[in-house]
Amino acid sequence: MSLLRACRLRPSCLRPRTTQTARMSSLPGSETLIDSTSTPSLAESSAAQPSASTSQADGGYFDALAPETSSESGPPVGNAYPPPQPDANPLRAKPKEKENHKYNLYVQSTRNNTIATFTRPNGNPITTVSGGKCGFKGVRKSSYEAGYQCAVTMFSKILAMREKEGSNMKLEVLFSGFGQGRDAMYRALMAEEGADVRKLVSRVTDTTPIKIGGTRAQKARRI
DSSP states (O other): OOHHHHHHHGGTTTOOOOOOOEOOOOSTTEEEEEEEESOOOOEEEEEEEHOHHHHHHTTTHHHHHOOOOOOOOSSOOOOOOOOOOOOOTTOOOOOOOTTTTTTEEEEOOOOSSSEEEOOOTTTTTTEETTTTTTOOOOGGGGGGHHHHHHHHHHHHHHHHHHHOOOOOOOOEEEEEEEEOOHHOOOHHHSSSSGHHTTTEEEEEEEOOOOOOOOOOOOOOOOO
């Protein structure tokens, strides 16, 4: 009577013992039932694990998981990579080829003076002629006559340099400023005094900077 009463109080003792099972994949393609209520013994655990010789023979667990690769895989060998293609962009500006025999004549004419500078192809100056070197003083240095005399003196020095360099010599004239010496240099170059120098001229360029907008102009001078 006491046993039956105890069973009524604890109905779980009359229920049959059940085992909970779970599936775990130890190897690809294999399934194992594990009893959650019982722990495997040392012998069973050692028997469940594959031996070193078996894993080497079967390829091992990690070899089975590795993707299949062919023996031909790997970086290409030899001339497998295509050669670099040249830049075929037509909009890209090509670097200008410098001429070895191209000399420069810079003419800077301001309202105070006229300065002419003869330079080598690399930019080093050879000689400089101004209104003051031609014998003009004060305000006369910026006159038309001073600019004409600068041109005649410079032409003689250019011809002397041509005798040293030979017939391959070329000349580029670059004007800057709007003084009276600008027109004087141009007139002398087109006259008889500049006939020999005119044959050497390959290009005439105006490098006068022109302000478009910009800052406020300087106050006008009182006269």
